[in-house]
Amino acid sequence: GAGVSQTPSNKVTEKGKYVELRCDPISGHTALYWYRQSLGQGPEFLIYFQGTGAADDSGLPNDRFFAVRPEGSVSTLKIQRTERGDSAVYLCASSSTGGAGETQYFGPGTRLLVL
Amino acid sequence: TQLLEQSPQFLSIQEGENLTVYCNSSSVFSSLQWYRQEPGEGPVLLVTVVTGGEVKKLKRLTFQFGDARKDSSLHITAAQPGDTGLYLCAETYQGAQKLVFGQGTRLTINP
Secondary structure, three states: OOOOEEEOOEEEEOOOOOEEEEEEOOOOOOEEEEEEEOOOOOOEEEEEEEOOEEEEOOOOOOOOEEEEOOOOOOEEEEEOOOOHHHOEEEEEEEEOOOOOOOOOEEOOOEEEEEO | OOOEEEEOOEEEEEOOOOEEEEEEEOOOOOOEEEEEEOOOOOOEEEEEEOOOOOEEEEOOEEEEEOOOOOEEEEEEOOOOHHHOEEEEEEEEHHHOOOEEEOOOEEEEEEO
8 A cells, every 4th residue: 555554443452451553654664653642632652663673762651562663664563461541542654764854654543442 | 841732722613714723832843843633544744844934835724933933823714624623733852753743723614
């Protein structure tokens, strides 16, 4: 596809469970970003990848959150021991080279509900 | 940490009316971006403003960057139902790659 895709589109889980959210960036984009958007709020930055490495993970809220991008393309955001407060829309974005101010293209998000 | 405040938080008006929404910061912006987000979708970039006093137009949308680069406004002329959505301003904080977003203005245009 031409744009950023995310799967699943919706995920319902129980408190304490483990979840994985997947992001497929635009082909050829080296920079990938994860954001979290709570109800009624703007997106909040979680982590930024340049290639395979996490260049900035300062937004990850705690050590239950982890993300990987092993081949520099697809990324997976992993949440352990989910809590009800983790319920949000998780957005992925990609940009061509990761330059400051470069346009980031967002996917439609994964809506996570923790019961 | 850079704090972006948007106002109003909610706005509901009739088709054909004009409106202005605002984005303000506690610090000087390096550059500012405006996005629109529709339900079930990610934000889509509308415009980037960089220079103090800059004005950019996108059809019926006019974006203005304050002279001191601490505030910005989005004016919509003759609003249409298709303009309905969440309008977000964002900055690349301290030249970093990550975006810092305001909380958004949720705009509803009633036919």
